[in-house]
Amino acid sequence: MSDCTGFLLEETPPRVPGILEGEIILDQNRYKPICQTFNESRSFMTLYDTTNRNPVFSASKYKGSQGGRPKKKQKNWKIEPQRYENQAGECDYRNNGQQLSRGHLLPSSYAHTQSDKKSTFTLTNAVPQGEQFNQGSWNRMEQCIKCVMDDYCINNNGQVEGFVVIGAQPGNNKLNNRVNIPSMLWSAFCCYSRTEQRWLASAHWGQNIPDGDGYLPTKTLEELHNELTTTGSIFEAFPGTQCPLHTTVTQFYPEYNICSFHYHICHCQYHIFSVYYICPCQYHICPSQYHFSSDDNVISYYQS
Template sequence: MLRPAFAALAFATAAASLFTVSTADARSSRGEPLRVELPTRFAQCPQFFANGQPPQVPRQPALRELCYEAFAILHSGTTRTPVYVAQRLNRRLIEDADEKRADRFFADARLPRDERAELEDYKGSGYSRGHMAPAGDMPTSSAMAQSFSLANMVPQNIQHNSGAWAKIEQDTRRYVLRAQGDVFVITGPVFTRESERIGPHGVRVPTYLYKLVYDAITGHAWAHWQANHEGDRVSRPISYAELVERTGIEFLPGRMD
């Protein structure tokens, strides 16, 4: 079993101070993507991973690490979406969550143009811009603004996003409020041969979405696995081992079942 990871409490303040412009504006006066100066190596934001160890992902091209104030992303320039998004949550962070929702989506300028999604990709696509790290989890206004980065989004069925998936996000927050310590949450998309692409830059649409929840105090881990289509109800959670088998990702390296 992994030992609980203890975050550097000063990170959020330090990370927020690295912004060169306000994330509340999301785009420059010329409409260019917001440029931020946050770390781009997981070694600089280990607090988002259980025991400080990022998931082990099969080798693939165009992967980039991105740190934000309240989450970390492994981004794929091939799909122009996250591979996964990692969070560390606890009762204090959820209680501090900023209830004032930002709504300014932006393309993260830390990603090369030929690897990132743009606002125009989602326009008229019929899909919502689905948060992987939910806006409702964000403890500060700056973290809330950062959660609207398109690097944190996947094309998601609109009804699923506001229905079953929203309930999973709410249920996860309720669990964190009852937990005795840190809960690590990893969320991401799964693609199949049937996965289509949208927009002029070809953002890939996931066939499935998953959310892994790991209680670092109890060692209990489970995952939600949902098809990305209309009318899908919240399905029964699957085991950690089953999630690893389905995705090929070792989300909790060194974990003992």
């Protein structure tokens, strides 16, 4: 792990029960760290399970995102040459009949440059993920947390800087009798916010099943830790750091449902009095002079 620096908060990996404890990989024949590299540039890191042919987690430093998703011809899925015999292949996903897609752990939207985005399209950063889950609640969660990091993860140097760790829990079934189908996916982020003058963190997880148009509840790091801790072995996303265990970033969500600072849809769930906030701005012209109030279960907007 020490050979791939710059992607973990304080260069400290998560504690994963039975796999990675005290910064030591317990079975080094099975679990392999990969410093994901594209065009001779390192972009993020992955701990890969060569038995399940799945990443355990991928981690990266979020520095903002330049440009959109790579064009179709530029985002061909790649393989890791050194792990070819022990990783999933295109043939495993093609016409699988189970409505499973190649689900990114680290999404391309979290990558900084176009080259970094292309680097996320590697099968060592993908798991068999239900198509509806991938395109539905999981995608909305990714967009929401990206908005929060863009606006609030600004360090003391005025730069966007956040840390993300995203993983998958093995399930009991296999794709093409080779690739483990995860039972659930989890995600956590942490950063220092200059504007808030404190550390921020939140976590999400969801079962790898069709979920329609739902949202993943925003949880604390402690709740994620409790969910993934096993008997006699503790899970920690950001061990030994200042990341808060008992708070989330849901207090920022109303801003995104009324008017996104960047004029795009952030998909952060928030409701009060059983009514969801809806942005009143037209044609994506959404200046900060709009405010909201609530009375008798009715949301109203006014200009200052």
